[in-house]
Amino acid sequence: SNTLLFTNTHLEKFCSRLLNESLTSSIIALTLLELICYNQTFSTTFWCTILKQEFQSELYLFCTRISFLINNPQEDYYDKFIELLKINLSSFNSNVRLLSLYILSSFISDKTNKNDLILNCLQCEQCPLNVYEYRTKIIYLQKLSVDFLLLNNQSSLFHLSMYYLLGILCSNFTPLWTISIELLGSYGNKAIEYIGHTYFWSIINEKFQLIKQRDELKSIEQINDKLINEYIENLNKKNDEINEQSMD
Incomplete structure (x- = not known):
């Protein structure tokens, strides 16, 4: 059969076990994708x-995006998803930004609204x-x-x-x-009166912290690469020495 549909009870148990098991995000995502392919639906919840487990995971974002394409999410979850994915909009990874915007746009009923902030960001991100x-x-x-956001009553989305x-x-x-x-x-x-000084600077500071963490990770990667190269060089030297001894 091409369909594999769980009852609500089975689905609830499966989801609970899936989230509680010590599985990698890739295994969970691939499992979910396969179920989606078999027309299994999952709730917005x-x-x-x-x-909430890994909001920056491309695989989780992709699964959510596919699921919301098939079944529209519940509109009353819009604010929760904004809170979940807002930081993804500042991600270094363009795929994370794009998928997050796709997910948020799923909650917007009027996709023709050219003034909607989320849709504008999405169209901007879609441009090569x-x-x-x-x-x-x-x-x-x-x-x-x-001025444009105030004109279109979107001051609540300044952040x-x-x-x-x-x-x-x-x-x-760099031209952008x-x-x-x-x-x-x-x-x-x-916009400071709408955002608030504290929140404004917390967003900026949050980004600085992410940049710092990214630089630290790069530094660690460079150190690891250096150590690996040194190890390979030493290994090659030892092999050369062994070969020379065997020739003697």
């Missing part, structure tokens, strides 16, 4: 629980990162300005815009950095 699409990206980024602009600064395309920095600067001037 389930995906919320999954992402090259000189040909540069102007298009700029147009979408301009819609993240304080999401900040996260995304910080994500743009992580992209390896200037406008992103200018927009972030304007948030510190014009």
Whole structure:
């Protein structure tokens, strides 16, 4: 049979065991993907629980995205998913940013709303990162300005815009950095009364901490690479010495 549908009771037990077992995220994600392929549906609550475990996992985000494509999520979970995924919008990984925006856009009923912040960010992220699409990206980024968001009654989403602009600064395309920095600067001037000083600087500081952690990881990786190379060199030397001795 091409269908494998659990009853609600079985599904609840399966989900509970899946989350409690000491399984890697890749095994869990692949299991979920296979079940989705067999038309198994999962609740919005389930995906919320999954992402709470590893909200930056590309595999979990991808599974959630596929599931929400097949079955629309419950709209009353929108705020919870914003809280879960907001930091992903500033991710160094463009796939994480894109998948998170896809998931958040699943909660938006009117996909034709050209002024919606999430949809603007999504369209901006979908644009290829090259000189040909540069102007298009700029147009979408301009819609993240304080004045534009206030005009469209989206002041409650200022923090999401900040996260995304910080994500743009992580992209390896410097022409976008200037406008992103200018927009972030304007948030510190014009939007501070809506965001609040404490929250504004906590978002900035959070990003600095992530950059610091990333640099530390890179440093560790470089050290490990150096040690591995030294080990290989020493191993080769020993092999050469052994070969020379055997020839003698």
